[in-house]
Amino acid sequence: MPKSKYESIYKDLKQKIEAEEFSYQELLPSEHTLVQTYHCSRNTVRRAIANLVTDGYVQTIQGKGVRNIFRPVEQTSYTIGSIESFKESSIRNRQNGRTEVLCFMEITADDKIAGKTGFAAGTELYYIQRLHYLDEKPLIINHNYFLKSAVCGLTPEIASGSIYDYLEHTLHMTIVNSKRVVTVEKITQIDEKYLHMDVRDYNCMAVISSQTYNSDGVMFEFTQSRHRPDYFRFQDNAVRRPL
Amino acid sequence: MPKSKYESIYKDLKQKIEAEEFSYQELLPSEHTLVQTYHCSRNTVRRAIANLVTDGYVQTIQGKGVRNIFRPVEQTSYTIGSIESFKESSIRNRQNGRTEVLCFMEITADDKIAGKTGFAAGTELYYIQRLHYLDEKPLIINHNYFLKSAVCGLTPEIASGSIYDYLEHTLHMTIVNSKRVVTVEKITQIDEKYLHMDVRDYNCMAVISSQTYNSDGVMFEFTQSRHRPDYFRFQDNAVRRPL
DNA sequence: GCCGATTTGTCCGTATGTATC
């Protein structure tokens, strides 16, 4: 399955940068050179570079070149970056993940749930509570709300593995984007119980609330992800746009 | 000062979406139509649309069109999004901002500071502690480290206003991107004192650590921003890329 | 199921502007 040309150039450059073939602050080969290297048009290499810019890997400087600003991160705690399933991030964080389903039910959104999740009242949903372990330590509690009409056939068995795997590979759904909000909230009794936490130690949780859309443009998921604060790390690269 | 053509199209569409001229889930005019509306090439409108996609305002669907997925947010707490100064975000959040400089000094980075900030050891820096008030309530403590060679002429007077204003309009520096990490950390005595917090209430802080680069590709700032958890909200839109 | 019209996605070549050195 050959992806698009700019994607493969993007990946190739990304991999070279991660392998530190360019030192920090070094200039990459010029666009003109890359055009010859990859046998493509200038637009195509520019597109690949644009993706590296949004990743925070490089910076383009007009008149000078493209500068490498990538720095390898020390993975002390569980790092969250782009959209990925718990399974994917555990692998990326080089740790053993395991998931326990605490609750699996079908519900209809009432006004309260509608206000919280963004689904319309009356919508049929799956509500799932899951506990995620990393190296046998319970770190995250997820409260998932899935649109039943978009995610039909979900079972507790699937939920104990990777739901995204099922969505992408069995239902052939394409996940496109996710609007996320990070907040800090008081710890609940459920958090305390399942994550073995002591309020005298931490009395807060890091919470990621997200609304996720598929390629049909429908929001099919709302999730509240509650993380142990001592293992939480959320990464981001912001690009300044002109006023 | 007319910016580029795609920028003005982007802004125009963005403003129309925010003004809810398109309802949620409605399709925008086709690229072909927009080309005629704005008298430009297809690439140019596509570029404007691409920016709206990264903002999470719209979703493009091949064969169908561009769907509006923007939803106005309820501004209950202080929301952080793209790169902006405290002054800018206070205005956006429609509140009165005020800044108090707690500490202003020139230092040389030792190994400990170098490890924390990412500046090389031996680098000359400004270290500034600032307290940010919103509507006369102290909400944020900032620990700024600025590269002295890039940010010369900084004074406590400037720091009590907007440092970014000074950098952009007086030094004519262009801020490009910012690598940020959100974590949750234990409250310190400084936090407790200046933010009038009670550990029996919240014993944690929301912390944003950021490394910011200018258009020369040099990292000129490291900042640790400590927020009262009950007024903290960090927004993000993530776009899923093919594996 | 097929076909054609519409719409977005990818890619190319070229021209011109602007910043750096």
Added chain:
DNA sequence: CGATACATACGGACAAATCGG
């Protein structure tokens, strides 16, 4: 000043997905 490098913009070609007849 000229050479190099990135930024913007245009126009065209073809592919891929969607939808209606």
